[in-house]
Amino acid sequence: MKFKDYYAVLGVPRDAALDQIKKAYRRLAREHHPDMAKATGSESQFKEAAEAYATLKDTEKRAAYDALGSATAGADFSPPPQWRQNYGGGGSPMDDTDLADLFASLGRGHRFAQCSTQPRNGQDYEDTVHITLQDALLGAQMRLQLQDGKDARELDVRIPSGVRQSQKIRLRGMGGPGRNGGAAGDLYLHVALKPHAVFRPVGFDLYFDLAVSPWEATLGAEIEVPTLEGPVLLAVPPGTRNGQKLRLKLRGLADAKAQRGDLYALVHIETAPHPSQEVKKLYAQLAEISDFNPRDSAVSGAHHATADH
Numbered sequence: 001m002k003f004k005d006y007y008a009v010l011g012v013p014r015d016a017a018l019d020q021i022k023k024a025y026r027r028l029a030r031e032h033h034p035d036m037a038k039a040t041g042s043e044s045q046f047k048e049a050a051e052a053y054a055t056l057k058d059t060e061k062r063a064a065y066d067a068l069g070s071a072t073a074g075a076d077f078s079p080p081p082q083w084r085q086n087y088g089g090g091g092s093p094m095d096d097t098d099l100a101d102l103f104a105s106l107g108r109g110h111r112f113a114q115c116s117t118q119p120r121n122g123q124d125y126e127d128t129v130h131i132t133l134q135d136a137l138l139g140a141q142m143r144l145q146l147q148d149g150k151d152a153r154e155l156d157v158r159i160p161s162g163v164r165q166s167q168k169i170r171l172r173g174m175g176g177p178g179r180n181g182g183a184a185g186d187l188y189l190h191v192a193l194k195p196h197a198v199f200r201p202v203g204f205d206l207y208f209d210l211a212v213s214p215w216e217a218t219l220g221a222e223i224e225v226p227t228l229e230g231p232v233l234l235a236v237p238p239g240t241r242n243g244q245k246l247r248l249k250l251r252g253l254a255d256a257k258a259q260r261g262d263l264y265a266l267v268h269i270e271t272a273p274h275p276s277q278e279v280k281k282l283y284a285q286l287a288e289i290s291d292f293n294p295r296d297s298a299v300s301g302a303h304h305a306t307a308d309h
Contacts, residue, residue: 001078003071004099006052014066018057025053029128054123055103065103122185123176129159129169129189133196133206136163137228137253146187157189162256165201167191198226204253204261210246211270212236227251227263234265242269247308 007014010024032046055061071077125146132140139161145154155174163169168188175185199206210225220238224231227248234246244267252261272279 001076001099003068003073003075003077004048004052005070005073006056006065008073009048009052010056014070021053021056025049025057033128050126061103119182120179121182122178124185124188125175126188126190128192129157130192130194131159131163132194133199133201133253134228135159136191136193136201137161155187157187159189159191160256162254162258163191164204164253164255165191165193199228199263201253204255204259205264206252206261207264207266209268210234210265211268212240214269214271217241217267217269225265228253236267240267240269242267249308 007016010016010021010028012020012024016024028049029046032042032049055065068077068079127144127146129142129144131142140159141156142159143154143156145152157171157174159169168190171187171189173184174187178184193201198208200208206228208226210223212221212223216223216236217240218238220240221236222233223236225234225248228251232248232251234248236246240246246265246267248263248265250260251263254260275283
């Protein structure tokens with residue numbers, strides 16, 4: 001059997017708390033995920049980190065691993081007699097067993113020897129799935145690559161509509177295969193929303209910045225704006241202020257019950273950086289006839305209302 005230093009793989013001390021172990025694994029998973037990293041060896045490092053995390057996050061498996069003691073990573077070793085007695089059925093031959101398979105077999109409340117002929121459920125897997133806002137709204141079919149022991153396999157999975165950032169999706173029976181008639185494990189997918197060029201999700205609502213000219217804000221206008229389902233016309237009411245939120249109802253993301261959030265346009269009143277002399281002349285005339293003072297306390301202290309559409 002080859003020794004694997006799971007603590008060194010994750011870069012944590014042997015007395016690391018569970019939160020440290022989780023944080024280290026998530027960092028390595030992001031850094032070496034096959035869908036994100038292109039460097040040589042990233043996939044292998046991702047698999048090693050997942051294997052180490054699967055053992056150290058489980059209290060019983062971690063205790064059994066710690067009982068093995070320490071050795072040089074990659075060195076040949078055999079579990080000590082006491083470990084064989086507690087977890088291996090005394091004299092059970094384990095020298096040809098892979099360490100990952102050994103710890104995958106240590107189910108809660110079972111010993112290795114006891115599990116060898118009894119039904120054993122398959123291993124649960126965890127992965128992060130990166131989806132677009134459109135996928136979150138409508139659902140998507142995706143193909144994932146998973147490491148099942150020493151073998152890699154591909155899975156076609158359906159991402160349901162109505163998922164949100166950081167949600168965990170449980171796909172029953174799509175984890176590791178069971179043994180001796182045991183049920184297959186589950187696959188847990190952690191949802192990560194890809195950044196969008198226009199929209200910023202906040203819960204099930206979406207926000208985007210809307211540039212408006214001074215005359216559009218003053219006189220009102222109909223402006224074509226984007227949504228996840230295509231452009232629509234947004235009515236900008238007369239007297240719209242900078243920073244005001246204009247709402248498009250039910251144009252945001254959806255929850256699991258198909259209830260839609262809203263889409264908010266954050267108004268930014270923009271002026272021409274290099275106006276012509278004619279435009280400057282018109283602004284000068286406006287300044288002479290207008291009695292508007294933006295520093296008037298009654299105006300600047302007014303609440304910014306939200307317009308609904």
